[in-house]
Amino acid sequence: MTATRPADIVSPITDNALPNRVSAADARVAGRYGHDKPTAENSIVLLVDHQIGLMAGMRDTTSLAELKSNVVGLARTAKALGLPTLITSSNAQWQNGDNLPEIKEIFSDQPIYRRTGIINCYEDPTFRKALEDLVAQTSRRHIIIAGVTIGTCCALPTLSMLNDGYSVYPVVDACGAWNRYEADAAMSRMANAGAELVTTFALACELQADWKLSSANAMLEPFNQNLSEYGFVLQNFWNNANGHVVPDPFGMVK
Template sequence: MKHVKVIGQVLATFILALYIGGSAIAQDHLNTPVVAPKTSPEQAQAEGRYVYNRPTPENSVLLLIDHQTGLISGIQDYTSLAEYKNNVLALAKMAKAFDIPVVLTTSNAQWQNGELLKELKALFPDQKIIRRYGIINAYEDPNFRAALEATGRDHVLIAGVTLGTCTAFPTLSMLQDGYKVFPVIDAAGAWSRYEADAAIARMTQAGAEPVAVFSLLAEMQYDWRRDTANAAGTIFNEHLPEYGLVMDNFWNTVGQAVSDPFGLANDGAAQDDE
């Protein structure tokens, strides 16, 4: 996308302000501060209220568990594996764009479960893959746990195949050990909707906060004026066509009149006059 390198598609609103109301309006938008909740986390907790302790690029780690070719082929809670794979890669690209540490692991890759997705290996070519040869709950594998602890992060983004096993089991264990856990539901996958529903309910009741890939991406960006806007905008454009088309539509027409080769606009005006 050539426009991303020029200004960043996600800054379209500010560019529109320049066209519509002049530079003063745009400057006001650019100087508007981000305002935190009025209540401190300590006060909210003391009063029994929810504390919005959100994941950020600085406090988070991403765990990608068992996204293997054999296991993925059995996912049944998606309309297509293409949609599912798209979400997994978008999540991985988000981590890379925001410099979030990533831990990769596989289970019995030498047998029926298959190897890690080649696209994930290409995204993280220097990343060591934690190979598990029997332990189902990745958090109970000492090598995996050591890799997690080495990041020093306490907000855990986790997606594993399947949701009821490879995501839920480590989530429950990490909650017991005091981590803040965010299962990324639409980058996990389950054998059935029953498994997915049960896993989401079980993890939520235990204290986890389920999230989805693109809302998580927005939460990581949280302000389009940040210097990661181009990278985040590119992920939206490439992996969420519903929003990417909106962005493309703007960049295809900004600053220029849309041609009317069939003269339909003029015909309409003539009919109105009649």
């Protein structure tokens, strides 16, 4: 005889995400990990040197298509959540080439900070002023950064910003490297220095936090467009949305 299951318990759709009970600062005082997470309200995004000449040489990922999709997915996530975003290039007039056209299209209202030789973007006076002005205007000090290559364009400013008191979140799968050694060394170096390594769509979920928030519809675009594995799941569901046996508390599925 099959036992009767108890009734499911469905959380109210009026619930909001709960904060941690203890602040990050108090957790650190107690000797624990201080969870000071990036949010849509406290973060700035830096897109560093995603240039067509540099992208062509990346060899640490499954494919350049996957790397490009992650980069564009990160850009779309930043746009969907209204995150302040700074875009920069290095010697675009020469071999490195221009920034990805998709980034320029997504942020058509943003200038590109064209560095003319300084490799670490945080050491470039013009770019640093732009970042510091943005921090002063917004009080945001959580920096989400991705760059090509990870060992220079991402790791070098990450280490500098950690030194200067920022919380830094390198998006490692939206970075590329000349080889796997470079990627592994850069990730080890950044993590050991105190950066919190993240990936594009795990970060997107952390920033969204609750699919009931008003940004949810806009946030579906990067998942649909740039994470095909989940995009197919979404599309398949909504193509067959009327045959489900679990009641929908939102009343969206009939």
